[in-house]
Amino acid sequence: MLDAPNNIPDVVIKRLPIYSRALVQILATRQRTVSSNELAMATGSTAAQIRRDLSYFGGFGKQGKGYDVERLLAAIREILNLNEQWPVVLIGAGSLGQAVARYGGFAEQGFVVRRVFDHNVDRIGMRINDLVVQDVREMAELVRQEGILVAILAVPAGAAQKVADDLAKAGVKAILNYAPSTIQVPDDVRVHDIDPVAALQSLTYYLTPSEAQARGVSHRVS
Amino acid sequence: MLDAPNNIPDVVIKRLPIYSRALVQILATRQRTVSSNELAMATGSTAAQIRRDLSYFGGFGKQGKGYDVERLLAAIREILNLNEQWPVVLIGAGSLGQAVARYGGFAEQGFVVRRVFDHNVDRIGMRINDLVVQDVREMAELVRQEGILVAILAVPAGAAQKVADDLAKAGVKAILNYAPSTIQVPDDVRVHDIDPVAALQSLTYYLTPSEAQARGVSHRVS
Structure with missing residues (x-):
């Protein structure tokens, strides 16, 4: 039984299910350990953020050895109360x-x-x-x-x-x-x-309407 | 035509559609100005965050007068390219x-x-x-x-x-x-x-399984 860490910031809690989702997929390939770099790739995060987030759990990563996939997944599931129905x-x-x-x-x-x-x-x-x-x-x-x-x-x-x-x-x-x-x-x-x-509205910020217009696909409506 | 501010952080961009959504609802009630407090209530944010986020747009809030609803909405829509199809x-x-x-x-x-x-x-x-x-x-x-x-x-x-x-x-x-x-x-x-x-998984972190179990609604599955 894991001591539940206290005061994990909300933003970290929101990312944990994404880590859990990725760890399930990694576990399905029978991979036993995962580096913060690999987990970053699999979750669209950065290795630094992964390490920072997972430091709240303590003891799952060994320098140069990565995280034990099964233990890390179990810890995250326990923290998030995912073993309940x-x-x-x-x-x-x-x-x-x-x-x-x-x-x-x-x-x-x-x-x-x-x-x-x-x-x-x-x-x-x-x-x-x-x-x-x-x-x-x-x-x-x-x-x-x-x-x-x-x-x-x-x-x-x-x-x-x-x-x-x-x-x-x-x-x-x-x-x-x-x-x-x-x-x-x-x-x-x-x-x-x-x-x-x-x-979708937060994504269109990054699109340039002029480019779209040049391609004939965007029509100003007001 | 508004000068589009550069380098608005991604987290701010993600909140803008929520402000836009709230402003549309406020405008429908024929309210002409809105305070950062009111907008915070309507968007589940805080007044300080609203002011910080909207400072990227400049000139829409007057001390003690609030934001002009119509102008702020138009500015956000312009920034997010929402006037396009x-x-x-x-x-x-x-x-x-x-x-x-x-x-x-x-x-x-x-x-x-x-x-x-x-x-x-x-x-x-x-x-x-x-x-x-x-x-x-x-x-x-x-x-x-x-x-x-x-x-x-x-x-x-x-x-x-x-x-x-x-x-x-x-x-x-x-x-x-x-x-x-x-x-x-x-x-x-x-x-x-x-x-x-x-x-949902990030929400159940905040639920106490023991409480749920006491109420007879949660069943451990592993």
Whole structure:
């Protein structure tokens, strides 16, 4: 049993799942040790940052020998509580919600969508795999009863805050937010926003419109 | 026309779309100026960070008066090249790819999915809205011909690197990567990874398994 290091900065915590993902792939090739350079390549990071981040764990890297893949992976999984199964509620059964409910990657990693809610009567009762969409008015009560801590929000921007308020009151502590709006939550609730449009918008900064225009592919719209 | 500031740090660029998103919502309420405190509330940031980030733009905030919403929004949109329309290719027509192709939010913001590719013969020829899934072997040639700079990757982890290599060679400069693996690209290509499982994994760090176990909702799987 590892002593859980305290006060790991949030930015490091956000990178740990990426290291874990890469270590799983490396382990699958039966490679036993990995250098910070190799791990940097596999994660799009730098060797210096890897070493700095992993120094919070202590004792897994030996000068010139690299990290023991299996032990490092086990340590990261322990730190991130990835050896648990986490029941999840999903709110929103539109096309995104349906894709989330059908995506096998969550359950594989211990995040099992247990219930799906929507407010739309056309969707309530709809079957998605082995789940039946329930009325969002039943959400708070069921989340509380079942002690569910993790929620995925796949509702329109305008509905996100109200649903998040209800989830927080019902005891949810972690929200993956697909709604394209910022939600306010109490201090003991963590939110991770996924906004693919915002992601694309931060990428186009690096494109030169003039170049695109020269190639005839970009059209000014205002 | 605004002088585009140079050398804005990547972390600031990543936050600008979130400010833009909030400013659009604020503008919709007919509010004309916004303080750094209000913008912090609306974006989950801090007033100090907002002021620091927006200082790169210069001249939009007056001491005690806040920012002119419309001018600040226009400046951010200009910086991020959001007044352009960007044709996009989507690779992968599985359930995630289909959800991406059907999602209206991309086109609303100027990212128009022009072509969808897959390698699976069962999917090639399939219709998604007004798009027909094409053979991925036609991808490089069409991307090059049409000068497309932006791609969305919705393929399995194992296929991502090969597709990214082909995209980069064909001239793509910005990739939104939904595949749960890190891809290596030339220096002039930007990648933004979206991995919802990794996002959830960074959230469970903050949950105490013991608490969850006491509530009977967490089950150790190893």
